[in-house]
Amino acid sequence: MTSNREPERRHHHRVVIVGGGMAGTRLAQQLAAAPPVRGAEPVEVTLIGEEPHPAYNRVLLAEVLAGRYAPEVIALPAPAAAVRRLSGVRAVRIDRDTARVLCDDGRGVPYDTLVLATGSNPVLPPLRGLFAPDGHELPDGVHAFRTMDDCLALGSAVRPGARAVVIGGGLLGVSAARALAERGAQVVLAHQGEHLMERQLDPGASRLLRDHVAALGVEVHTECRVRGLRTRPSAGGGRVVSAVELADGYALEAELTVLACGVRPRVGLARAAGLEVARGIVVDDELRTSDPRIHAIGDCAEHDGVVYGLAQAAQEQADVAARLLGPGGSAPDPAPQTPEGLGSYTGTRTLTRLTLAAPRPLDLASFGETTPAPGDDVIHLTDATRNAYRKVVVRGDRLVGGILLGDLGTVGALARTWEGDEPLPSTPLLHLLTNDGGSCS
Secondary structure (H helix, E strand, O other): OOOOOOOOOOEEEEEEEEEOOHHHHHHHHHHOOOOOOOOOOOEEEEEEEEOOOOOOOOHHHHHHHHOOOHHHHOOOOOOOOOOOEOOOOOOOEEEOOOEEEEEEEEEEEEEEEEEEOOOEEEEEOOOEOOOOOOOOOEOOOEOOOOHHHHHHHHHOOOOOOOOEEEEEHHHHHHHHHHHHHHOOEEEEOOOOOOOOOOOOOOOHHHHHHHHHHHHHOOOOEOOOOEEEEEEEEOOOOOOOEEEEEEOOOOOOOOOOEEEEEOEOOHHHHHHOOOOOOOOOOOOOOOOEOOOEEEOHHHHHHHEEEEEEOHHHHHHHHHHHHHHHHHOOOOOOOOOOOOOOOOOOOOOOOOOOEEEEOOOOOOEEEEEEEOOOOOOEEEEEEHHHHEEEEEEEEEEEEEEEEEEEEEOOOOHHHHHHHHOOOOOOOOOOOHHOOOOOOOOOO
């Protein structure tokens, strides 16, 4: 009689990472590359990844959809050979009593330290007609846009002239709409908010972004609530989408519908294991959950009340976890660290950057507090003829936020100033936005 029970191995500290995305892969890479520490227990890393593909940079999925990059171009460097990688394997339960992760293939993987990097799921809005009577199957032609499989399925379905409706005008929706337009689809972007990318942009910057995507043939509707989907029977006995119905009763013909309505942390595994969960899996400054043997990083983690859902934060959390869990720092219940020691996680100062390449290039960056408080100084330059928009918010002698579209030659220096939280020079504030003392070129 055979068993999938993993053998016990006592001479290594076993770190098991659940989630083979950007955060989990980065952590595995760094743990495997860490030099040994004399007297410290060696670290043995197992990475459990549900997707069969090699890890990839999900920020660039829209470039794959547009046909600009092949999938392998956005692949992340593979973890070292020392990392045991279980691909296409889904973790289904955490047995905290025996310190094992139980998987859908029947195996149980023992851990000394467990790291949850389970990411997030796309939000599927409560639209009439979205789900079949069984509550699970989406109609043919309806796609989320979160994973490589989503991207490849959508890329296979799109064709020149196809009518496509993208629901959601955030960062992901704008990227998907633009990519579909580049593939020749007739695209409508339906967004419930007042302006595109309202989490990152103010109305002025959003107007320029809207003009940019409209020039590519994307029809943009803001303050537009989608009520449901119209479907018809498909040849295979299922359902296929035929139109997207708006709240005012108007219907948009649709052969393809893309759901870009945000994401939600994947917390089911943690919740079932009895860990503390709010919006995400609650972690402390050492990225530990309510069980000190279990950590969480990336889109699934909630630190100090914040779920970031951004690649930058996931990478920073992976870096901190690697320092804390690597050789010399992998005790099951490590003492709180200080910045002078291994370091702890104090949050991420997030900078959102989007580069929209040819045929009409546009760069976008947003960081910090972009809505000024009373008493703040705002420096603002706009050049509609060059599709350029620059705005920064200054509080006292500190740069606290900014929005930049168009030529982003100044974004590096501005971001470093903001991230360093350093006093601004005494030169006129206009120089923050110009390379030559005043023009917007």
